[in-house]
Amino acid sequence: MPLPLSYSFRNLWTRKLTTLLTAIGMALVVFVFAAVLMLAEGLRKTLVETGSVDNVVVVRRSADSEVVSIVQRTEAAIIETRPEIATNDRGRPLTAREVMVLIALPKAGSQTVGNVPIRGITETSLLLRPQVKLVSGRFLQPGSSEILIGGSIAKRFQGTGLGQNLRFGLRDWRIVGILDAGRTGFDSEIWADADQLMSTFRRPVYSSVILKLRDRDSFAALKEDLETDPRLTVVAKPETRFYADQSEIMARFIRILGLSLTVIFSVGAMIGAMVTMYAAVANRTIEIGTLRALGFHRGSILGAFLIEALLLGVLGGLLGLAAASAMQWVTISTINWQTFSELAFSFVLTPQIATETIGFAVLMGLLGGFLPAFRAARLNIVEALRTS
Numbered sequence: 284m285p286l287p288l289s290y291s292f293r294n295l296w297t298r299k300l301t302t303l304l305t306a307i308g309m310a311l312v313v314f315v316f317a318a319v320l321m322l323a324e325g326l327r328k329t330l331v332e333t334g335s336v337d338n339v340v341v342v343r344r345s346a347d348s349e350v351v352s353i354v355q356r357t358e359a360a361i362i363e364t365r366p367e368i369a370t371n372d373r374g375r376p377l378t379a380r381e382v383m384v385l386i387a388l389p390k391a392g393s394q395t396v397g398n399v400p401i402r403g404i405t406e407t408s409l410l411l412r413p414q415v416k417l418v419s420g421r422f423l424q425p426g427s428s429e430i431l432i433g434g435s436i437a438k439r440f441q442g443t444g445l446g447q448n449l450r451f452g453l454r455d456w457r458i459v460g461i462l463d464a465g466r467t468g469f470d471s472e473i474w475a476d477a478d479q480l481m482s483t484f485r486r487p488v489y490s491s492v493i494l495k496l497r498d499r500d501s502f503a504a505l506k507e508d509l510e511t512d513p514r515l516t517v518v519a520k521p522e523t524r525f526y527a528d529q530s531e532i533m534a535r536f537i538r539i540l541g542l543s544l545t546v547i548f549s550v551g552a553m554i555g556a557m558v559t560m561y562a563a564v565a566n567r568t569i570e571i572g573t574l575r576a577l578g579f580h581r582g583s584i585l586g587a588f589l590i591e592a593l594l595l596g597v598l599g600g601l602l603g604l605a606a607a608s609a610m611q612w613v614t615i616s617t618i619n620w621q622t623f624s625e626l627a628f629s630f631v632l633t634p635q636i637a638t639e640t641i642g643f644a645v646l647m648g649l650l651g652g653f654l655p656a657f658r659a660a661r662l663n664i665v666e667a668l669r670t671s
Contacts, residue, residue, distance in 0.1 A: 309552045310599045312603070314606045316545045321630040321636060322537050335495075339496060341354065365505060367504065379408040380492055381405070382402070382480055399473060400472050403478075404475070417431070421459055423474070430449065432458050470627060505519060533617070556647065588655060603644065614628070
């Protein structure tokens with residue numbers, strides 16, 4: 284017959300200090316595991332949500348970012364004639380010819396500098412990005428040396444406050460507005476007039492053409508026509524997919540590095556759980572012999588000790604997950620390997636990550652407790668009762 288569940292709870296409660304210390308050791312490993320997954324998810328979410336599902340990004344064929352893309356003026360004009368493009372109330376196509384360049388700015392409270400992307404925009408750009416809001420100041424005047432600053436840039440770099448001037452491209456640019464892009468990639472950008480930016484950096488070509496579709500189902504036809512047109516050397520991608528692709532390399536690196544460290548740390552945590560359970564077996568040898576003499580089978584003893592190990596894993600998992608959840612209020616920045624610019628993003632906890640984290644903790648507990656539980660189940664009744 285099986286032992287009641289209360290038996291396992293009671294034994295863990297009797298060894299409160301040992302149980303807590305073992306659970307804390309497992310919680311530290313779980314914290315690292317969850318934080319790695321949250322970091323990779325935060326990076327992915329930041330870039331994916333940068334795009335809009337109705338928008339299409341057209342860049343040069345084989346270009347993996349706007350920084351290295353080239354779209355000729357004649358190509359942009361051809362792209363804008365496509366019937367799949369939505370129009371405004373005046374019948375004009377909802378497209379934006381944009382340009383992307385990088386500059387170096389000093390970080391706030393530091394002597395280091397970081398690469399910041401500057402996006403040359405048109406009046407249509409803001410209409411195509413409904414997730415971007417102007418939270419202070421005003422929109423820039425077309426044809427002027429005025430710029431808009433992403434909220435993350437305003438917090439992390441020197442001289443980026445409203446009304447201040449930034450100098451780049453051998454001219455001064457006045458900050459007239461602060462943007463809030465809802466923790467998307469646009470929070471880490473500076474926006475300027477596209478024509479003025481091209482003139483300043485002597486760029487005769489655009490980086491991309493952004494367009495809004497009349498109907499999402501028309502994307503396949505648009506893509507095929509643009510990519511097979513002999514006058515063009517471009518590729519078209521949904522804006523969400525374009526930015527998601529930029530997160531893949533970095534997110535994969537974070538997962539591989541973080542999970543490799545987690546595996547190493549988890550070995551130590553499982554050894555700790557194993558030592559705890561072996562000590563429990565050693566201290567309860569007579570008790571185990573008595574249970575066997577009362578008619579409890581080896582499977583019942585094995586199950587009871589495995590439940591104790593599982594409960595240790597669950598406790599450690601909950602503690603580690605609770606600590607990791609606090610990381611959602613932390614914003615960090617790293618280099619986007621596709622654009623070589625700084626990108627700010629936050630840790631993101633999802634139900635899937637929470638489930639995977641608890642599952643990982645339970646697995647650690649079971650693996651750490653299996654051998655001690657097996658030893659307890661194999662104890663000889665007579666020898667166990669002789670132990671003093």
